[in-house]
Amino acid sequence: MIKTGEQHIASLRDGREIYLDGELVDDVTTHPAFRGVVASIGRMFDFQSAPENRELMTFETETGIRANRIWELPGSYDALINRRRGLEAWTELHAGFMGRAPDHVASCIAGMYMGVEVFEAYDKARAKALADYYRYARDNDLYLTYVIINPQADRSKSAAEQADPFLSAGVVSRDAEGLTIRGAKMLATGGIMANEVFVTCIQPLQPGDEKYAVSFAIPMNTKGLKVLSRKSYEAASPSVFDNPLSSRFDENDAVLYFDDVKVPWDRVFIVDDIAMCQKQFHATPAHVYQNYQAMIRLSVKLRFLIGIAYRTAETNGIAGFPQVKEMLGQLAAEVSMVEAFVVAMETKGTQRGAYYVPDRAMLYSAQVLTQQLYSKIINTLRELAGGGMIMLPSSVKDFANPELARLIGKTQQSPAASATEKVKFYKLAWDAVGSEFASRHSQYEMFFAGATFVTKGHAFRTYDWMRSAALLDKMLSSYDLADEVSTSTAPATSPRAVA
Numbered sequence: 001m002i003k004t005g006e007q008h009i010a011s012l013r014d015g016r017e018i019y020l021d022g023e024l025v026d027d028v029t030t031h032p033a034f035r036g037v038v039a040s041i042g043r044m045f046d047f048q049s050a051p052e053n054r055e056l057m058t059f060e061t062e063t064g065i066r067a068n069r070i071w072e073l074p075g076s077y078d079a080l081i082n083r084r085r086g087l088e089a090w091t092e093l094h095a096g097f098m099g100r101a102p103d104h105v106a107s108c109i110a111g112m113y114m115g116v117e118v119f120e121a122y123d124k125a126r127a128k129a130l131a132d133y134y135r136y137a138r139d140n141d142l143y144l145t146y147v148i149i150n151p152q153a154d155r156s157k158s159a160a161e162q163a164d165p166f167l168s169a170g171v172v173s174r175d176a177e178g179l180t181i182r183g184a185k186m187l188a189t190g191g192i193m194a195n196e197v198f199v200t201c202i203q204p205l206q207p208g209d210e211k212y213a214v215s216f217a218i219p220m221n222t223k224g225l226k227v228l229s230r231k232s233y234e235a236a237s238p239s240v241f242d243n244p245l246s247s248r249f250d251e252n253d254a255v256l257y258f259d260d261v262k263v264p265w266d267r268v269f270i271v272d273d274i275a276m277c278q279k280q281f282h283a284t285p286a287h288v289y290q291n292y293q294a295m296i297r298l299s300v301k302l303r304f305l306i307g308i309a310y311r312t313a314e315t316n317g318i319a320g321f322p323q324v325k326e327m328l329g330q331l332a333a334e335v336s337m338v339e340a341f342v343v344a345m346e347t348k349g350t351q352r353g354a355y356y357v358p359d360r361a362m363l364y365s366a367q368v369l370t371q372q373l374y375s376k377i378i379n380t381l382r383e384l385a386g387g388g389m390i391m392l393p394s395s396v397k398d399f400a401n402p403e404l405a406r407l408i409g410k411t412q413q414s415p416a417a418s419a420t421e422k423v424k425f426y427k428l429a430w431d432a433v434g435s436e437f438a439s440r441h442s443q444y445e446m447f448f449a450g451a452t453f454v455t456k457g458h459a460f461r462t463y464d465w466m467r468s469a470a471l472l473d474k475m476l477s478s479y480d481l482a483d484e485v486s487t488s489t490a491p492a493t494s495p496r497a498v499a
Contacts, residue, residue: 001065001139001140001141002048002049002058002066002067002068002141003045003048003049003141004045004046004049005039005041005042005043005044005045005046005049006042007045008041008042008045008141008143009029009038009039009041009042011195012028012029012038012193012195013027013029014219014220014221015221016028016192016220016221016225016227017221017225017226017227018192018227018229018254019226019227019228019229020033020229020232025192025229028192028193032234032235032238033229033232033234033235034192034193034232034234034252035234036234036237036240036247036248036249036250037098037192037193037234037248037249037250037251037252038192038193039248040093040094040098040248040249041101041102041143041193043093044090044093044094044101044102045141047089047090047093048068048090053089054066056069056085056086056089057069057086057089057090059072059083061138061139063139065139067138067139067141068086068102068106068138068141069082069083069086069087070086070087070090070102070103070106070107070110070293071106071110071134071137071138072110073110073113073114073354073355074355074356075354075355075356076356077346077347077349077356079356080346080349080356080358081346084296084342084346087103087293087296087297088296088300090103091103091296091297091300091301092300094248094249095245095249095300095301095304096297096298096299096300096301096302096304097245097249097251097301097432097441098190098249098251099189099190099251099294099297099444099448100145100146100189100190100194100251101190101251101297102142102143102144102194103293103297104290104293104294104297105144105145105146105198105290106137106138106144107289107290107292107293108146108198108286108287108289108290109133109134109137109144109198109217109286110134110138110289111284111285111286111287111288111289111290112130112134112269112280112284112286113130113131113134114284114285114286114289114352114353114355114357115283115284115285115286115352116130116131116284117353118279118280118283118284119269119280122270122273122276122279125265126268126269126270126271129265129266129267129268129269130269132266133217133266133267133269137196137217142195142196143190143193143194143195143196144194144195144196144197144198144217145188145189145190145191145194145196145197145198145220146188146197146198146199146200147169147185147186147187147188147191147197147198147199147256148185148198148199148200148201148202148203149185149186149187149201149202149203150167150168150169150184150185150186150201150203150212151167151168151184151185151186151255153167153168158205158206158208158209159205159206159209159212160206160208160209160211160212161208166182166183167183167184168183168184168185168212169181169182169183169184169185169199169212169214169256169258170182170183170211170212170214171211171212171214171271171272172260174271177262177264177265178262178263178264178265178267178268179214179216179262179263179265179268179271180260180261180262180263181199181214181216181258181260181261181262181263182258182259182260182261183212183257183258184255184256184257184258185199185255185256185258186253186255186256187253187254187255188227188253188254188255188256189251189252189253189254190251190252191220191227191252191254191256192227192229192252192254193251193252194220195219195220196217196218196219196220197217197218197220197225197256198215198216198217199214199215199216199217199218199256199258200214200215200216200269200270200277200280201213201214201277202277202278202281202450204278205274205277206274207274209274210272210273210274211272213270213271213272213273213274213276213277214268214270214271214272214277215268215269215270215271215276215277215280216263216267216268216269216270217267217269218261218263218267222261222262223261223262224258224259224260224261224262225256225257225258225259225261226256226257226258226259227254227255227256228254228255228256228257229252229253229254230252230253230254232250232252233246233250233435233436233437233440234246234247234248234250236436237250237437239395239396241396241424241427242395242396242427243427243431243435243437244427244428244431245428245431245432245435245437245438246431246435246436246437250437253440285352285355285357288357288358288360288363289357289358291363291367291449292342292345292358292363294448294449295338295341295342295345295363295366295367295370296342298338298370298445299335299338299339299342302334302335302338302373302374302377303335303339304432305335305377305378305381305432306328306331306332306335306377308381308428308429308432308433309327309328309331309380309381309384310328311425311429312381312384312385312388312429313328313384314416315388315414315416315417315422315425315426316384316385316386316388316414317414317415317416318384324384327380327383327384330380331377331380334373334376334377335377337369338366338370338373341362341363341365341366341369342366344359344362345358345359345362345363345366346358346359348361348362360458360462361459361462361463361464364455364458364459364461364462365459365463367449367455367458367459368452368455368456368459370445371445371446371447371449371452371455374442374445374446375442375445375446378433378438378442381429381432381433382433382434385426385429385433388426388429389426389429389430389433389434390430390434392412392423392426392427392430393408393412393423399420408420408423
């Protein structure tokens with residue numbers, strides 16, 4: 001089934017237990033802290049269901065129904081490219097500002113399914129649960145989020161060593177029906193507008209942490225599941241003109257607390273197995289596939305950001321300055337590098353059985369460099385804009401006052417835009433670069449892939465060091481000390497003797 005926006009929004013009125021500012025949220029689809037982003041997700045579903053986007057956004061499953069390409073399992077390079085084009089088109093609807101839009105966790109579950117044989121070697125019943133869930137989520141066009149990190153607490157101790165043994169979500173008990181889970185997980189980015197949540201642990205667990213070594217998926221309205229929302233940036237952004245991004249794309253982050261939540265066995269993929277929690281990501285294509293999607297999203301976002309850079313130069317009449325061209329050229333090269341990484345992941349991809357999987361080494365190299373790149377690009381945008389992004393009218397209401405509107409027209413001059421157009425642009429630029437919403441995005445882009453030592457470790461682990469060593473050895477073998485010694489000790493030929 002291919003959902004429309006109206007159908008998805010209706011599915012969120014399901015009694016989920018979301019808390020914000022000390023109160024239970026009655027309806028996320030109408031609440032002023034969430035309605036803008038919910039509507040944006042609705043527009044994504046409308047886009048995918050539009051007849052003119054059928055080939056771009058959907059594919060035919062083995063059962064003959066259509067499904068969103070986010071669930072597609074490409075069997076070839078060409079199929080991977082077609083899927084990427086659909087993901088790019090979807091991402092352009094939010095300019096990359098929603099990191100947990102429906103395509104991210106769908107990519108994770110699809111990648112796990114591509115490696116279902118790893119689950120079969122572990123437990124055939126759990127493998128069947130995963131395979132059935134993949135098809136269920138795909139065929140019902142579900143929007144999934146995930147929580148795969150334990151609360152920080154005392155990071156010098158393992159999950160089992162914390163003062164509260166159920167600070168982190170773990171198994172309290174089990175019976176013929178399933179598991180009972182108690183404790184917290186973070187961060188449920190996008191959880192308020194998702195249908196279900198995938199719960200597991202990507203962090204390495206220690207011996208003794210077995211009760212936290214679980215992997216399962218449940219609906220967001222499951223009894224006992226409490227969603228503790230962070231501060232809403234959307235709630236403080238009632239005007240789209242003043243905050244065009246935070247008013248519509250604040251995907252929200254939340255802590256999930258499992259208050260003795262019952263998880264049926266047909267939703268359980270792993271239980272009590274520390275090693276398997278790591279294998280589900282790294283022994284299957286899951287980690288690569290989900291982060292390949294993330295890099296597609298980021299490439300769109302960076303393309304949007306340097307659009308702001310160029311428009312800033314045009315608006316201020318400095319696009320022709322040599323030093324500005326240099327700054328813009330640097331930005332162009334950096335963003336092109338990220339796009340090149342995406343292409344390299346695809347062209348260097350390999351066949352894994354029936355599936356074509358992006359290249360791991362290219363992915364992890366991209367992650368390492370983009371963690372360093374995002375803040376650099378943001379700082380360059382600040383440098384280009386100077387005071388332009390903060391020398392703005394207090395709100396859209398200023399335009400309703402004729403005298404203020406006249407002064408705005410006088411003080412917000414630009415060689416390339418009207419005063420209204422300039423204010424509109426710089427309001428957007430500030431929302432992307434300097435607002436509280438923008439600050440959260442800087443933090444997100446630094447850490448969504450893990451701490452920097454983690455991504456650098458992945459890059460180290462997956463690089464073909466033997467290839468480099470072979471090249472080095474080939475050069476070393478092309479000369480020898482003995483050759484040098486024999487040449488330098490040979491008797492010199494006398495010029496007189498030759499004569």
